[in-house]
Amino acid sequence: MADKRPEKRPLAFDPVAEAKRQWDLRWSAGEVMAAATSIMRAQQIVVARVSEALRPFDLTFARYEALVLLLFSRQGSLPMGKMGERLMVHPTSVTNIVDRLEAQEFVKRVPHPTDRRTILVEITAEGRDVAEAATEAVEAASFGLDTLSDGDVKRLTDVLRRLRKGAGDFDD
Amino acid sequence: MADKRPEKRPLAFDPVAEAKRQWDLRWSAGEVMAAATSIMRAQQIVVARVSEALRPFDLTFARYEALVLLLFSRQGSLPMGKMGERLMVHPTSVTNIVDRLEAQEFVKRVPHPTDRRTILVEITAEGRDVAEAATEAVEAASFGLDTLSDGDVKRLTDVLRRLRKGAGDFDD
DNA sequence: CCAATGTCAGGTTGACTGATATGC
């Protein structure tokens, strides 16, 4: 198997544009299909680039995001449930992600002082160091968005904010 | 467990904007981080909505895309490798996806007439019917993008085309 | 012999469902 998917030689045409052309011949909403397909591919690109940058630190995107969230928290710790809310991931995924981060000793579970149902996840000193170093690597890779102009980056964030809001992510 | 991730009550603030605020306090490239994070979340939204629409047909997004690709092909069939190129997925993923579609009798493997190494994947009559019906459902769900204006949909596709091109997806 | 095609075995990730123990 010579090839990994990310490093294939470019196609001679834009596959999304081609799909839209064919779609419009039979169905409606070709524009929307093209946008949705583009989002899927864009995410693939970002994940590939960020994952590559994170590999030396033995972190995935999901685990990195969790680490940064804790780094940003005032106490350096958050309840499991809160993490799930903020990261928009399933409760069992939080358990899974924290399990792995804990095995790496980047976080530790500590009991909540007053509510004995909830578990606080606390970032360790080592976790902070890794998060800082990993951030440098991820920034160096520009999150895979290095080919976009500043204007495009802003436009993208702006449109996607409306999408996220429309999906009920936040009130704001 | 009361809640699935998609249907949580909205947060009181935009988590991406909040992350950017904190990010800018320590690091640079907050705009790019916000865009990358937004892409990740946007993909989650699209997948959730499309998956829901496809559930009655026992199709995943990946299998649906493969089916539509075959529907669009002139002969109703494509070599495995070509499918991987166009769908931008790993060769073993193509094997996996075709295995499942074949078990559902939506496609069948047929020998290539001249090159005995390659295997053609051919959409069946049943596959065509399912693809048509599934497309109706997916269009009814607007690919999860129903809350975006036509202008935003176009802007999004446009920016993401430049991203995909920058990532070396196509020459065009 | 070398390159291309597809498959298989085996490992990782993350997301999900349903059930459960514990505590408010």
Next chain:
DNA sequence: CGCATATCAGTCTACCTGACATTG
């Protein structure tokens, strides 16, 4: 009691690596 919090077991998708048989 009902509800919330986190976990566990098990399943599923998709990805990746490395090896392999077959064919051009």
